[in-house]
Amino acid sequence: MATDLNQLLQVLLKSKIEFVVIGGFAGLIHGTSRVTRDLDICLSMSEDDLEKLRELLRPYNPKHRRNPKEKLSFLDVPQNFQGWKNLYLETDLGILDIIGEVSGVGSFDRIKKKSVSVELYEHSCRVMSIEDLIQSKRALGRDHDLLDIQELEQIRHRTHNRG
Amino acid sequence: MNESKDRGRGSGSASESLSEVEYNLALSVERRLRQHQQALDLVLEIERQRLKSGHRFKSTSSSITQIED
Numbered sequence: 001m002a003t004d005l006n007q008l009l010q011v012l013l014k015s016k017i018e019f020v021v022i023g024g025f026a027g028l029i030h031g032t033s034r035v036t037r038d039l040d041i042c043l044s045m046s047e048d049d050l051e052k053l054r055e056l057l058r059p060y061n062p063k064h065r066r067n068p069k070e071k072l073s074f075l076d077v078p079q080n081f082q083g084w085k086n087l088y089l090e091t092d093l094g095i096l097d098i099i100g101e102v103s104g105v106g107s108f109d110r111i112k113k114k115s116v117s118v119e120l121y122e123h124s125c126r127v128m129s130i131e132d133l134i135q136s137k138r139a140l141g142r143d144h145d146l147l148d149i150q151e152l153e154q155i156r157h158r159t160h161n162r163g
Numbered sequence: 164m165n166e167s168k169d170r171g172r173g174s175g176s177a178s179e180s181l182s183e184v185e186y187n188l189a190l191s192v193e194r195r196l197r198q199h200q201q202a203l204d205l206v207l208e209i210e211r212q213r214l215k216s217g218h219r220f221k222s223t224s225s226s227i228t229q230i231e232d
Binding site (some may be wrong): 003004005006025028029035036037118119120121 | 202
């Protein structure tokens with residue numbers, strides 16, 4: 001099935017859910033060259049927001065993707081969100097990972113405070129700042145994260161030199 | 164006869180392997196093309212909005228950061 005992460009982002013932007021784009025998608029928005037296969041967002045993980053998310057994703061067949069043997073529907077599981085820190089979903093529009101707290105950076109409130117606002121699809125989209133993105137990738141430390149850090153640092157350097 | 168059977172079996176499995184490789188490659192290429200297309204669409208949307216509004220970023224924190232061409 002063809003994915004459309006941009007459409008998934010538009011669906012989220014049209015909703016009243018507050019979120020910050022993080023991960024590879026945030027890197028793309030800042031100007032990195034590596035493409036990403038999923039959309040990562042940071043949410044407050046409140047019961048209210050997660051229930052809204054569930055209803056929002058209803059038309060797109062959302063499923064928990066971490067257990068390949070049994071992909072349970074997000075519409076049925078969990079019944080309540082108490083204690084859930086992250087959600088890893090697949091939808092008809094693509095993979096959506098919802099993170100409550102980003103390693104090396106902090107909570108949704110902390111990330112939102114330092115986020116930048118970018119106009120996308122006629123909406124204001126909050127995107128993780130370059131500094132936070134670099135920090136989060138340092139914390140993950142995977143090979144491709146280290147490459148991303150190099151590129152993000154070059155972008156940051158270029159930006160500061162212009163100012 | 165056994166020789167030709169073996170040759171036939173050998174060339175049959177070689178062509179099956181090649182088809183599987185081609186199939187996996189085609190899937191990989193399709194996936195990558197889609198990812199690149201999505202990235203391009205996103206960048207074009209950012210540029211569209213930038214041209215419409217005249218600037219690219221503003222920070223939500225107290226220190227405003229603007230990136231202008």
